[in-house]
Amino acid sequence: MNDKTDKLSALMDGELRDADNVLDNLEKDESMKQAWQRYHLARDAIKGQLSDFPTLDVSAAVSESLKSEPVILTPIWQRMNPRFVMKQVAGLAVAAAVGTIAVLSVQQAQLTTTDNNTIAKANTQPAKTQLASTPAQIRQVSFTTRKKLDAAVESKLSGYLVNHNEFSNSVRVSGVMPYTRIVGYVPAASSKQVNNDK
Amino acid sequence: MINKFVSFFTLFLITFSVQAFQSQADVEKWLARMHHAAHMINYEGNFVYGQNNDLTSMQIIHSVDKTGEYERLISLDGSGREVIRSGDTVTCVLPDKKSVVVDKSRPDAEFPPMFPLKIEQLLKTYSFHFGEDAVVAGQKAKKLVIKPKDKYRYGHSLWVDANTGLLLKDHLLDENENIVELFMFMQVKYPDVIEKSRLVSKSQTKKFTWYEAKEFKDKNNVNKSMNWRVTSVPTGFVPGVQRHHNMTVSAMPVEHFMFSDGLSSVSVFVEKKMKSSKNLIGGSTMGAVHAYGREVGDYHVTVVGEVPHATVKMIADSVEHVKH
Secondary structure: OHHHHHHHHHHHHOOOOOHHHHHHHHHHOHHHHHHHHHHHHHHHHHHHHHOOOOOOOHHHHHHHHHHHOHHHHHHHHHHOOHHHHHHHHHHHHHHHHHHHHHHHHHHHHHHHOOOHHHHHHHOOOHHHHHHHOOOOOOOOOOOOOOOOOOHHHHHHHHHHHHHHHHHOOOOOOOOOHHHHHHHOOOOHHHHHHHHHHO | OHHHHHHHHHHHHHHHHHHHHHHHHHHHHHHHHHHHHHHHOOEEEEEEEEEOOEEEEEEEEEEEEOOEEEEEEEEOOOOOOEEEEEOOEEEEEEHHHOEEEEEEOOOOOOOOOOOOOOHHHHHHHEEEEEOOOEEEOOEEEEEEEEEEOOOOOOEEEEEEEOOOOOEEEEEEEOOOOOEEEEEEEEEEEOOOOOOHHHHOOOOOHHHOEEEEOOOOOOHHHEOOOOOEEEOOOOOOOEEEEEEEEEOOOOOOEEEEEEEEOOOOEEEEEEEEOOOOOOOOOEEEEEOOEEEEEEEEOOEEEEEEEOOOHHHHHHHHHOEEEOOO
16 A cells, blocks of 8 residues: 555656556556545645635535545645645646636636626726726737636646746747736735735 | 840849848847847836736836846736746745745756847748837837738737837737737836845745745656657747656646747647546637647647637647557
8 A cells, every 4th residue: 555655646746657557556446546536635725725716615625525534634644745745836836826817818708708797896996997998908819718717727727838938938029928927917816815914 | 135134133133132131130130139138138117018908017127247137027016926037046926825936947048048039930930020110118119010921820019129129018919910918118227237135025025935846857858759749830830849747737747849930839738637637628818828728538638829729729639649
């Protein structure tokens, strides 16, 4: 069992050479399958801590799981390599920061469905409303996803985007564009937080 | 008479091609100046950045010395978010999440950075011309219009500071000339010296949670043999980095392919499907960035880039497994 979970841990950390072999076992072995799912749940919990998506209450799912399987879950947390946890969290935070763009696409999709409440919420800042109604407004791209993307898919896309930006060799003329995309986002949830702090 | 005509015609051809060559050289000169200014001079100012129906305001402070580039990008919209670049370290300060994230940029990043553009390559897919001179953020600006020759990439209108070469304003345009992304300085200064103290965050970062990524150790994974290949890309897109990569978003190593036409780039990610993870199926848009995902057997392909939908779809549809 220890050897198996070590391998699972290595697999998640991306440090395993014969990944295919472990994956085959994973398909057959029910206990490993469950452990794998819990690893992911644990990782999602880390993600949930920094997530931009308030609807994605992974922590609740984790505590539910803790209630039902306290004996099994505890050792998994201990087993998790702290270095690995750190790496995941760091990457995810950046992803969450960039997630901005992904979130914007959702908001845009909501706006195009002409939900009046959503529009009102999106335009809480008067300056923004004014700008949006000027003739020089930025036109929406004709291709839009009409339905809201799954939070997990959003998060994944953000991660891809971070990696894309990191390795993109195009000038993006000024070179600041990728980071501009990160900084430029004011999440609705966070403004509430700021108010609470005051 | 015929001789005379031929020599006149030859002269005409020479004059014409010299002119074309000159304007081509001019374009290259301005692109190189822009690239140089963005990285190699001191500047600071406020700018707006917009995509879809929203605008945000930001401040940038950029300084450079013998040791490298330093840059601080600050959101002015209340979140207090900052991205600070110092050498190869990227620090994201996220007061709204009470966290600081320290990351390394790609390992082979050079200083001073190389000018990545080859005008011959660009001319295959874009045409260039100079527009009317204008004034942006109080500075005399040269306008450079870049038009794509097909629907697989965006166009640009660039306004470049005539004195310093810094990009002051940028419109990213789709095939109907709609603006999909924009950037414009409202005010810009070029100080001789920028105090180092201005390049650190003013947020109370000590109280935040710090996350530090370990050193980038993917070097060995670059350009090793790939199990997948991309069989069709729009004209002008050439392959760049190929690597096996362990990503935070996926438990499994991902195969990552880059393609670029010189101005825009596209990433292809292929990974084994896991029950626990959800992937994009079909298209999605995030301002200028488009993404397209599809399943190929037990694998999932996601294509992301600052290009139109048609490009990411074409590339995603062409991905196939290599039979070794």
